Amino acid sequence: MPGAPSSAVAKFIDLLPSWLPSLRTRFVLLVAGLFLALSVVMIMVASYLDLRDEEQRAVSDARAIGATVSRLAVPHLTNHHYLILEQELESIAASGVVELAQVLDPARAVTIDSDPATSYFDDLEIHPLVKQALDTGIEQTRQSRDRVEIALPVRDMDQNSVLGAALVSVKRSSADGILMTIWGRNIVITLVLLVFCIPVTFHFAANFVRPIKALTLTAHTVSAGNFDAPFPVERTDEIGVLARAYRDMVSTIRHNMVRIHELAYVDPITRLPNRESFRQHFTASMFDEHGEANRTAVLFIDLDRFKRVNDSYGHDNGDALLKDVATRLRRLLNLRLREGGKGEGDGPLHGPLAAPGAAPSAMVARLGGDEFAIAMPADKTLAGIHALAEQLVQCIEQPLEINSLTMAVGASIGVSVFPDDGNDYTAILKNADIAMYAAKRTGGNRACFFSEVEGDSWSPDRIRLEADLKKALLRDEITIAFQPKVDCTSMGVVGAEVLARWQHPERGLLSPGSFIEVAEESDLITKLGSRVLELACEQGRFWLNHGLCLPLAVNVSIRQIEKPGFTTRVLDVLEQTGFPAELLQLEVTETVAMADPERILEATKPLLEAGITFAIDDFGTGYSSLAHLQRLPFNSFKIDRSFISGLAIDRHSRSIVQTIIAMAKSLNYEVVAEGVETEDQFRFLRAHGCTTAQGFLFARPMPADQFEDWSKAFEKRPSLASGDARDQTQASPSAAA
Numbered sequence: 024m025p026g027a028p029s030s031a032v033a034k035f036i037d038l039l040p041s042w043l044p045s046l047r048t049r050f051v052l053l054v055a056g057l058f059l060a061l062s063v064v065m066i067m068v069a070s071y072l073d074l075r076d077e078e079q080r081a082v083s084d085a086r087a088i089g090a091t092v093s094r095l096a097v098p099h100l101t102n103h104h105y106l107i108l109e110q111e112l113e114s115i116a117a118s119g120v121v122e123l124a125q126v127l128d129p130a131r132a133v134t135i136d137s138d139p140a141t142s143y144f145d146d147l148e149i150h151p152l153v154k155q156a157l158d159t160g161i162e163q164t165r166q167s168r169d170r171v172e173i174a175l176p177v178r179d180m181d182q183n184s185v186l187g188a189a190l191v192s193v194k195r196s197s198a199d200g201i202l203m204t205i206w207g208r209n210i211v212i213t214l215v216l217l218v219f220c221i222p223v224t225f226h227f228a229a230n231f232v233r234p235i236k237a238l239t240l241t242a243h244t245v246s247a248g249n250f251d252a253p254f255p256v257e258r259t260d261e262i263g264v265l266a267r268a269y270r271d272m273v274s275t276i277r278h279n280m281v282r283i284h285e286l287a288y289v290d291p292i293t294r295l296p297n298r299e300s301f302r303q304h305f306t307a308s309m310f311d312e313h314g315e316a317n318r319t320a321v322l323f324i325d326l327d328r329f330k331r332v333n334d335s336y337g338h339d340n341g342d343a344l345l346k347d348v349a350t351r352l353r354r355l356l357n358l359r360l361r362e363g364g365k366g367e368g369d370g371p372l373h374g375p376l377a378a379p380g381a382a383p384s385a386m387v388a389r390l391g392g393d394e395f396a397i398a399m400p401a402d403k404t405l406a407g408i409h410a411l412a413e414q415l416v417q418c419i420e421q422p423l424e425i426n427s428l429t430m431a432v433g434a435s436i437g438v439s440v441f442p443d444d445g446n447d448y449t450a451i452l453k454n455a456d457i458a459m460y461a462a463k464r465t466g467g468n469r470a471c472f473f474s475e476v477e478g479d480s481w482s483p484d485r486i487r488l489e490a491d492l493k494k495a496l497l498r499d500e501i502t503i504a505f506q507p508k509v510d511c512t513s514m515g516v517v518g519a520e521v522l523a524r525w526q527h528p529e530r531g532l533l534s535p536g537s538f539i540e541v542a543e544e545s546d547l548i549t550k551l552g553s554r555v556l557e558l559a560c561e562q563g564r565f566w567l568n569h570g571l572c573l574p575l576a577v578n579v580s581i582r583q584i585e586k587p588g589f590t591t592r593v594l595d596v597l598e599q600t601g602f603p604a605e606l607l608q609l610e611v612t613e614t615v616a617m618a619d620p621e622r623i624l625e626a627t628k629p630l631l632e633a634g635i636t637f638a639i640d641d642f643g644t645g646y647s648s649l650a651h652l653q654r655l656p657f658n659s660f661k662i663d664r665s666f667i668s669g670l671a672i673d674r675h676s677r678s679i680v681q682t683i684i685a686m687a688k689s690l691n692y693e694v695v696a697e698g699v700e701t702e703d704q705f706r707f708l709r710a711h712g713c714t715t716a717q718g719f720l721f722a723r724p725m726p727a728d729q730f731e732d733w734s735k736a737f738e739k740r741p742s743l744a745s746g747d748a749r750d751q752t753q754a755s756p757s758a759a760a
């Protein structure tokens with residue numbers, strides 16, 4: 024059972040916190056309790072000591088009186104003056120301290136006492152203590168709560184013989200009285216001290232608890248989301264240590280939160296908001312506080328030719344390009360916002376997410392890959408958005424210098440407007456995407472509004488297109504068209520460019536514009552290119568067998584060249600079809616050729632040795648360096664169509680074309696002008712020494728059988744110099760192709 028009380032105490036201590044929730048109250052009660060306990064202990068000690076002192080005093084008083092009575096009794100016992108002795112004892116007792124004084128003469132058996140009611144004649148009973156003193160010859164003491172009795176032998180003057188015995192009974196002061204005095208006095212002192220001590224303790228406790236309260240307040244502020252709340256860390260005590268530990272913990276949490284937020288909402292390459300962030304921003308600012316739709320335009324930006332840059336210049340440079348594009352977009356948008364009366368940073372271009380019902384603001388985000396998106400408040404006329412889209416195209420078009428490489432991409436932009444083009448985020452983004460593909464399909468580097476896109480003219484579903492293309496390759500739906508190349512001086516047909524076509528079962532004959540990019544991005548380009556080469560060589564061989572010796576130029580993509588086995592595949596096709604290598608030319612676009620000259624050199628070496636020639640396609644768009652050009656194995660430049668179409672209107676184009684022709688001459692290259700549509704263009708080119716021309720002026724790309732008819736008709740016609748080339752072309756069957 025000894026465990027019972029201690030377990031009860033433990034239980035009580037356990038329960039205490041639930042009764043006393045406040046630390047301060049508990050502290051005050053603890054101090055008061057300790058103080059009271061201490062007071063009780065002190066009172067008890069004081070009581071014990073006082074009672075002991077009183078007892079000792081009572082005994083020594085009794086002893087002194089006993090000795091006096093004993094000395095007093097000696098002459099009276101010797102002379103038997105009992106009466107005098109009785110009177111003297113009575114007067115001693117009259118003082119009140121002595122309760123009883125008694126002397127015994129054993130020789131005569133006379134007892135003399137201080138009680139006036141008795142006399143020594145009476146036969147008084149002898150006190151047992153007196154008997155003992157006589158028997159033993161030494162002093163006998165007996166104490167009780169209210170008296171001390173002492174009996175001692177009475178000896179004669181010489182202390183030799185015992186004459187009798189004396190007894191005194193002395194009254195003690197009351198123990199209760201003593202205790203009452205002690206307790207009374209101490210309780211008053213304790214109460215006075217308590218009255219003083221409780222407020223002081225309370226004050227100390229409040230001081231002690233204050234930093235804890237401050238810490239608690241900070242913790243609440245932090246948990247409400249404000250990580251900048253100050254901690255009371257300047258203290259040197261344990262609370263300071265706790266506060267510092269707490270502050271460190273919060274800063275770690277804050278750091279992690281920032282990291283988590285970044286991972287969730289920020290694109291790591293460009294530091295722009297990511298797709299999710301864009302979605303949340305758009306969704307939050309769709310409606311104003313009255314539930315009215317905020318007119319917002321989404322500009323979906325997809326870079327043209329980024330895949331090529333990435334593949335050719337490597338991912339690091341690709342990333343650098345994306346970063347640069349992001350900076351340009353951000354700068355342009357900030358500029359627009361400032362022009363529109365909003366200060367920089369007013370719109371959270373890459374800042375925190377908009378709160379629901381927030382005023383619409385602009386945001387630029389990277390959706391992934393080479394896709395960016397801008398959300399922008401739009402007015403009724405969309406004039407501002409039109410202008411912005413235009414500026415974006417121009418801004419992205421500017422070539423970029425990274426690690427002494429010059430890169431250029433374009434932008435295809437699709438615009439859809441909330442709520443005109445859709446009533447939720449998904450619809451708006453999808454429609455902007457559709458508009459973007461329409462822009463891409465029509466040549467890229469331009470913007471297209473969803474409202475202007477024709478409904479069924481094309482499929483936005485690239486995945487389906489890819490799957491269809493895969494099937495097309497298996498089902499032999501890929502065919503080729505030939506576009507003649509005409510010698511500018513002799514006006515003879517000196518070759519043809521082979522261009523891929525897709526005989527789609529539902530959509531009819533498709534041009535490469537609608538499938539080459541999907542093919543490049545899905546890697547189907549290798550199969551497609553290989554198939555085109557095969558078809559071209561078969562046709563070339565067929566013509567050779569029938570007396571038509573026509574050099575053919577086939578387009579190859581960087582993806583094909585990069586694939587191991589490209590060289591072997593080309594040589595295999597030549598061997599299988601029996602088409603002579605000297606009649607085959609491969610066209611590689613300038614940007615690709617310049618991106619990785621080493622790779623091109625390596626891949627083309629065996630082909631060059633076999634007799635195949637190479638042409639740089641779309642020349643003038645890629646910022647080639649002359650040094651690189653000279654090292655590469657090209658025999659031919661094809662001046663990009665855009666410069667030829669600009670000849671009539673643009674002085675800049677004229678000087679570029681002149682420069683390209685002059686450069687080609689000095690390097691002893693053939694120059695092919697692409698996209699020659701008018702006689703003026705042709706005359707200009709011929710006058711400046713262009714060797715070969717290709718374009719609708721002579722013929723559109725056409726199937727093999729039509730090409731035969733066309734070339735026969737073209738051979739027979741009179742000289743172009745007379746100015747009738749156009750009539751001739753239009754009369755030819757190809758004009759309808």
Ligand code: C2E
Nearest residue numbers: 522523534535536555578579580698699700717718719724
């Ligand atoms: P490209 O190599 O620059 O081919 C010339 C394109 O210009 C052809 O378009 C042709 O129809 C067009 N063209 C020719 N003369 C004129 C003209 O006078 N005016 C105008 N406006 N256009 C003219 P097409 O056939 O649609 O081919 C587009 C592009 O697709 C080609 O551009 C080429 O880069 C690519 N491509 C075509 N076939 C293949 C192929 O088999 N493999 C690869 N990798 N790419 C191909």
Ligand code: CA
Nearest residue numbers: 520578610640
């Ligand atoms: Ca070409």
Ligand code: CA
Nearest residue numbers: 640641661697
């Ligand atoms: Ca070209």
